[in-house]
Amino acid sequence: MADLKIRNLQKGFDGTAIIKGVDLDIRDREFVVFVGPSGCGKSTLLRLIAGLEEVSSGHIELDGQDITDMAPARRDLAMVFQTYALYPHMTVRKNLSFALDLAHVGKQEIEAKVANAARILQLDALLERKPKQLSGGQRQRVAIGRAIVRNPKIFLFDEPLSNLDAALRVQTRLELARLHKDLQATMIYVTHDQVEAMTLADKVVVLNGGRVEQVGSPLELYHHPANLFVAGFLGTPKMGFLRGTLNRVEADSCDVQLECGTRLTLPLSAAGLSVGSSVTLGVRPEHLNVVSAGSGRMQVTADVSERLGSDTFCHVSCASGEMLTVRVRGDFAPRYGDTLTLDFDTAHCHLFDADGQAVAKPLQQAA
Numbered sequence: 138m139a140d141l142k143i144r145n146l147q148k149g150f151d152g153t154a155i156i157k158g159v160d161l162d163i164r165d166r167e168f169v170v171f172v173g174p175s176g177c178g179k180s181t182l183l184r185l186i187a188g189l190e191e192v193s194s195g196h197i198e199l200d201g202q203d204i205t206d207m208a209p210a211r212r213d214l215a216m217v218f219q220t221y222a223l224y225p226h227m228t229v230r231k232n233l234s235f236a237l238d239l240a241h242v243g244k245q246e247i248e249a250k251v252a253n254a255a256r257i258l259q260l261d262a263l264l265e266r267k268p269k270q271l272s273g274g275q276r277q278r279v280a281i282g283r284a285i286v287r288n289p290k291i292f293l294f295d296e297p298l299s300n301l302d303a304a305l306r307v308q309t310r311l312e313l314a315r316l317h318k319d320l321q322a323t324m325i326y327v328t329h330d331q332v333e334a335m336t337l338a339d340k341v342v343v344l345n346g347g348r349v350e351q352v353g354s355p356l357e358l359y360h361h362p363a364n365l366f367v368a369g370f371l372g373t374p375k376m377g378f379l380r381g382t383l384n385r386v387e388a389d390s391c392d393v394q395l396e397c398g399t400r401l402t403l404p405l406s407a408a409g410l411s412v413g414s415s416v417t418l419g420v421r422p423e424h425l426n427v428v429s430a431g432s433g434r435m436q437v438t439a440d441v442s443e444r445l446g447s448d449t450f451c452h453v454s455c456a457s458g459e460m461l462t463v464r465v466r467g468d469f470a471p472r473y474g475d476t477l478t479l480d481f482d483t484a485h486c487h488l489f490d491a492d493g494q495a496v497a498k499p500l501q502q503a504a
């Protein structure tokens with residue numbers, strides 16, 4: 138079992154608050170990803186869980202036991218770092234067995250555990266090599282193997298893929314997802330990369346400035362971001378934002394007059410907001426279409442386009458000067474400066490109030 142409860146956790150360094158009251162529940166066998174911009178406190182939060190930093194206040198509970206002040210070695214957690222932290226003078230085999238040797242585990246048991254980890258991570262042929270004779274990807278697998286042999290209650294990963302090149306990152310990401318299924322283990326994974334968060338997590342925890350912005354499954358966060366920060370952080374390319382004013386509010390729909398001139402009716406319940414209040418419309422590139430002139434809702438000017446082959450991402454500027462990104466077919470490429478007409482998939486538009494909080498979607502659309 139590995140149920141982790143974090144309550145009102147705070148951490149400051151030299152009087153500066155870094156973790157500002159985090160509450161979080163992590164359930165047995167979950168793959169939880171902490172994601173957020175660099176410096177938001179992800180590593181600090183992970184290190185507090187591991188016991189590598191002392192908390193300033195608050196509680197951490199593992200399977201009902203308070204571990205807030207427990208020594209790291211007694212917590213039964215294993216951490217994998219971005220920098221691998223292997224012992225350079227030891228073989229792979231020795232790197233894998235070292236923690237077990239220290240704990241005086243029996244020789245046969247150590248051999249069995251090392252063999253098992255080597256098999257899972259396909260390190261069998263590399264056991265007698267030293268770390269400098271390994272590629273970056275292989276070193277990272279050894280670092281993960283060192284965690285596996287310890288059979289920890291929770292695996293803690295701090296940006297484990299950041300030092301790998303792009304292709305290897307994708308491959309290792311898949312291997313980690315498979316590892317999670319095979320081991321049926323609880324994993325907490327820190328990254329600044331929202332694609333890693335979306336693809337790996339059962340549960341994503343979006344952090345910003347030492348606070349939790351939102352917790353949910355990847356698709357809950359994609360479809361129902363709670364605020365502008367989460368909306369802008371998750372999704373590639375990013376959601377576009379347009380300023381506007383509410384000019385009709387009904388129970389199940391509302392009208393928004395955008396600064397760029399377009400007026401949209403949205404199937405959203407903006408009850409609680411009054412006519413005249415400032416709002417921000419959010420629309421993802423995949424929920425905008427380029428249509429023939431006259432049939433759309435908004436004219437924009439094409440800025441640069443990024444052609445990926447499968448898709449083209451057209452960056453466009455609106456009459457207000459605000460920028461949007463539109464995802465279109467790969468064979469479509471507007472010229473810089475072209476006038477385009479856009480249509481909005483209004484069922485998938487988001488609306489945020491003046492404080493940046495999401496205006497609720499009607500229930501039948503909850504994905």
Ligand SMILES: Nc1ncnc2c1ncn2[C@@H]1O[C@H](COP(=O)(O)OP(=O)(O)O)[C@@H](O)[C@H]1O
Pocket residue numbers: 150151155173174175176177178179180181182
């Ligand atoms: N040991 C430390 N002493 C002082 N400040 C620290 C220490 N560790 C982290 N910080 C500060 O805490 C903030 C969050 O750091 P960190 O948790 O590493 O962020 P992230 O992993 O999200 O990039 C940063 O501003 C960092 O400078």
Ligand SMILES: [Mg+2]
Pocket residue numbers: 179180181296
């Ligand atoms: Mg970090």
